[in-house]
Amino acid sequence: MTKEASASMKKLKIIQWYTGEIARHQIRVIAASPSMELVGAYVHHEEKDGVDAGEIAGIGPLGVRATNNMDEILAVDADCVLYNPPTERYNEIIPILASGKNVISIIAGWNPKKRSCYSAILDACETGQSSLYGTGLNPGLSYELALLASSICTDVDSIYIKTCEPQASLSEVFLQMFGFGKSEEELSGGERGAYGIFARSLHEITDLLCEELGLPHDGTAFAYQFEPATQDYEDKIVVKKGTMAGLLLKASTTQGDKPVATIELRFLLGSEYVRESWLADGPRHGWLEIDIKGTPGSRLTHEIYADEDVIGTWSTGTKAINAIPFVCEAKPGLVSPLDLPLGRML
Structure with missing residues (x-):
């Protein structure tokens, strides 16, 4: 059968x-x-x-x-x-x-x-x-919406996915795994540093976008910025002021030195634990913004909303x-x- x-x-x-x-x-x-x-x-x-x-x-x-x-x-x-x-x-x-x-x-x-x-x-x-x-939200819905946004384009030059994702509703295990409460030095290298935690998974998605859309590519790039906590957090885990409350990650699949598909991820404990200026360049609306450069250009934003007793990560x-x-x-x-x-x- x-x-x-x-x-x-x-x-x-x-x-x-x-x-x-x-x-x-x-x-x-x-x-x-x-x-x-x-x-x-x-x-x-x-x-x-x-x-x-x-x-x-x-x-x-x-x-x-x-x-x-x-x-x-x-x-x-x-x-x-x-x-x-x-x-x-x-x-x-x-x-x-x-x-x-x-x-x-x-x-x-x-x-x-x-x-x-x-x-x-x-x-x-x-x-x-x-x-x-x-699947999931990011990665998952984020790149699926990018593929959808590209469907009106006769030509695609590049894809840029920008997200802003509060994570306080995650379990203690995931909060620790993602590096919250670590020092900038701890996140600077090694298997449990920012590159080891995030780069490979994000590059799998940027590579996938290039593969699905037939975009030439021959390399990858990765960068991140550490955002220290503006106040202590003591709930599921302990995050002391000055330790990691946010990371700005940027992973790209490239052609030469030109980014072809990029995910820019603002990963944060919550908006009250990071600087407002750090959030200023995030998505224009909601948690996700997708910008397809091509003929024509195509841009999408997405928002998740629910009653207070419904956890967004569900x-x-x-x-x-x-x-x-x-x-x-x-x-x-x-x-x-x-x-x-x-x-x-x-």
């Missing part, structure tokens, strides 16, 4: 891989969906092992016991894994794909062609007849859930946004 026929005849079976804030939102959405059912949950912390996934998500029991045993969860029959690790872990993604499960991730899978494990990813997709798709998880039916029907292999029906994906 083909993947298309199988997906259309039954509820899609979903495994939630890791159960942080965004993942708990995903569990709640899947539990309420008439077309999907949660069949498994993989957890990192031992205290969650054996706990019902519904209880982890703050709703009633779902009859799905979480496990931290990878062999056990890989043996579960499922159509798709929602993969939400704190860092990119292809050593986990590859066996998931090989086990016959599609993977949708908000932290990996956007465009791993330059990674040493890329051939192993493709082999796993072939073995499991499965697909890998990376949108990242919802974006992944909305992709599930399409990824389950996609051909095996690495899936690009242009492989999916953009009308719904956007």
Whole structure:
């Protein structure tokens, strides 16, 4: 039976891989969906092992016991894994794909062609007849909207994506991973410095834009500016005044010394912890501005708004859930946004 026929005849079976804030939102959405059912949950912390996934998500029991045993969860029959690790872990993604499960991730899978494990990813997709798709807000919706904005252009010269993203609603794990509270010296180099944390993932997106639009490119560039906290923050983590409360990151795919596709990312704890002047050159409206230089030029802005009790970062998880039916029907292999029906994906 083909993947298309199988997906259309039954509820899609979903495994939630890791159960942080965004993942708990995903569990709640899947539990309420008439077309999907949660069949498994993989957890990192031992205290969650054996706990019902519904209880982890703050709703009633779902009859799905979480496990931290990878062999056990890989043996579960499922159509798709929602993969939400704190860092990119292809050593986990590859066996998931090989086990016959599609993977949708908000932290990996956007465009791993330059990674040493890329051939192993493709082999796993072939073995499991499965697909890998990376999505979210940024990366994710940001570059998908750039592709949409370019659709009115007969020629595209360059793409510039500018974002401003408050992150205080993220979990403690992600706030620490992204460098909040570190000194400028700590962020200046090494695997856990700004380049190590951000450059490769952002370049995967700028490369992807060039590949999808056929724009010549032969290199990359990366730069960042440190923004010290204007006051102490003591909540999920401790950020002392003078340590990192914001980063201005600029990653480009280039042709010669000319930027062709660029992501400029203002990454901040919250507007009250950085200087107003640091925010002044951000998007004109909302969190995202896209500028396509071409014939004609094309510019988009995007805003996320919600009631106060709705966490904006949940949108990242919802974006992944909305992709599930399409990824389950996609051909095996690495899936690009242009492989999916953009009308719904956007």
